[in-house]
Amino acid sequence: MASRKPTFKPYDQQQMMLLPPSLEELVPKNHPVRVVNEVINKINLAPLHASYKLTGASSYHPQMLLKVLVYGYVSNVYSSRKIEAACKESIYFMWISGMSYPDHNTINRFRSDRLRESLRSVFEEVVKLLAQEGLLSIEEVCVDGTKIEANANRYTFVWKKAIATNKEKMKQQLKGIWEYAQSVASKEDNLPDPPDFTTITREKVQCTVDKLNEVLGKKKDIDKKVKGKLSYATKHFPQNMGKYEEQEQILGERNSYSKTDEGATFMRLKEDHMRNGQLKPAYNVQISSSNQFVVNYTIHPNPNDTTTLAAHIAQHEASYQQAPKVITADAGYGSEENYTLLEGKKVKAYIKYNLFDRQQNTNNQDPFSTDKLFYNAQEDCFICPMGQQMNFIGESKRKTSTGFEQTSRKYQAQNCGHCPLNGTCNKMEGNRIVQVNERLERQRKQAYELLNSEEGIKRRKKRCYDVEPVFANIKSNHGFKRFMLRGKHKVEIEFGLLAIAQNIRKKAS
Incomplete structure (x- = not known):
């Protein structure tokens, strides 16, 4: 009795097709990518178009890039490099991009620069469209x-408390050096009362250091520890105060921030x-x-x-x-x-x-x-x-x-x-x-x-x-x-895309 063989469906990679299928046929009618396409087609993109110059080489169409980027966030593809790869590998990205292949630099520049001033208006247009359909209330x-x-x-990181602590140490060291200078100063030195460090600034520190060098520089027998402290203060304190002032300006009312x-x-x-x-x-x-x-x-x-x-x-x-x-x-x-x-x-x-x-x-x-x-x-x-x-x-x-x-x-x-x-x-x-x-x-x-x-x-x-x-x-x-x-402006763009993606996913569900 002859042994039976398993039956397989035909498989031939070289099979020719008289009428090859189109991408339109391969995308299901209720797929989220179609909802992205429908929503972006309905909204006003004039503010986005205004971010482009009238002269120069032609650019990828902003409507296409916006659709690709929004669909990327809908489908959990957030990296510009992964979106670039998806435009060449994914049927859905190919369909919504019209077989365009923007590279990751183009996608990233569009997200970071072109959408800087216009994404908020795009988000608002989507919200108003959904409100007109009765899906939400403003x-x-x-x-x-x-x-x-x-x-x-x-x-x-930079901490406000650390800056305050370092400034207090600086004040105490300058105060100690000043007290020593007063103890060894003569009438001719004309050393005034200690400076008021209630509010310490770079200018006050610089003036204090200069005055101390002027008075103690004339003396021969100076305590070595005091001389070392003064030398360190002259070299580092004004520079450090300038750095602290810049950091405090960045901090504002906050207690900390990241250096990166x-x-x-x-x-x-x-x-x-x-x-x-x-x-x-x-x-x-x-x-x-x-x-x-x-x-x-x-x-x-x-x-x-x-x-x-x-x-x-x-x-x-x-x-x-x-x-x-x-x-x-x-x-x-x-x-x-x-x-x-x-x-x-x-x-x-x-x-x-x-x-x-x-x-x-x-x-x-x-x-x-x-x-x-x-x-x-x-x-x-x-x-x-x-x-x-x-x-x-x-x-x-x-x-x-x-x-x-x-x-x-x-x-x-x-x-x-x-x-x-x-x-x-x-x-x-x-x-x-x-x-x-x-x-x-x-x-x-x-x-x-x-x-x-x-x-x-x-x-x-x-x-x-x-x-x-x-x-x-x-x-x-x-x-x-x-x-x-990175940066508050870019973070706002990124969450704006997440918000649009959330709204489209909810509409599609």
Whole structure:
């Protein structure tokens, strides 16, 4: 009996085709690349065209390059070299590029230079198009932020505290040398009083060093240690002060920056579900979302979400000529400054404050907290738990890091020394003092009522599955955890492409 042989489908690499298939036939009708093509074809690209010169050699069409770049970010291809290779190897890239083969330098220059001034308008056009289709709302948004690592060296950094420490050491050394000079100076040396180093500058250091060299240079018997210190100060202190001043100018209000990306600040990043992390150079990315579409984005060098909202709202106004009508956000944004800002713009704010969740839990409340004390409006005093009056003793004012002024009224108890609750109610030395910020208390009360209303509960629940999944999708599902470009302007371009890609992926899903 003859043995049977397996049956295979025909395989012939040399087979000729009378009608070769076109790329159009090979791209499925519902593929995301078609959504990219459809969306980019509908938007106005005049601002992008304006970035090109009227003279010179012909360039690749910006519409084609934009489609290729956006589809790269949609399909997790972020590197310009990988996009270049994909245009020669991937059917989808070949189809959307029209069989054009831009090299990685062209792609990178287009991303970094051509899109510098025009990407924001492209993003806004996409958002408006999606809004017209009823997929998102520009007026009702959720706001949140995340930290994304910068493309910078993790071990070369500048710290504001280190600069302050070095400047203090410099001041002390110059002071010590000056005191020695005074001890050995004669009347003819005409050595004045020590310089005022309350604010130390390069000019003051240079003048001090020059004067010390002038006085001590005439002396023959100078202490060798002092002579060595003066020699070192002459050579290094003015130069170091110039370097510190440049670094402080770059720092601004920040506490640190990376030497390889001066726009990046060292922030503590959450590395895993246990939030075990380390300080790394990063950017604070803020977005507004609606139905998991990105409506607005801003990049910030400061790690604190609280101070980013004003600039974020300003960008929304610049993009859409109006502020949003409703904002939902977590307790990271619940500050007096932000509440006041939104009140002035008539924005309905469903924003938690730092004590909101604690107040929701009736079993975890402090019975002696300020909000539990009875307030007598007629006599303008609080009543402590033992029935004593806490009388008004004055106001205190402070400014935040952004320059916002806060005013609090202070009330003090009469006699806490022999009170049986002393140590429980009052944990400070002397009589207990409470501070009440009337404007903030009013704003918190209003926020509490809004958040606990039927609409507020609905919006609080929605925020968790609206804005937070956007970051999870970008960082976890699509593996973008570190920027590829350096500098704040380029990082804004890169996240703008990520935002457009997120919106197109959501539309295609």
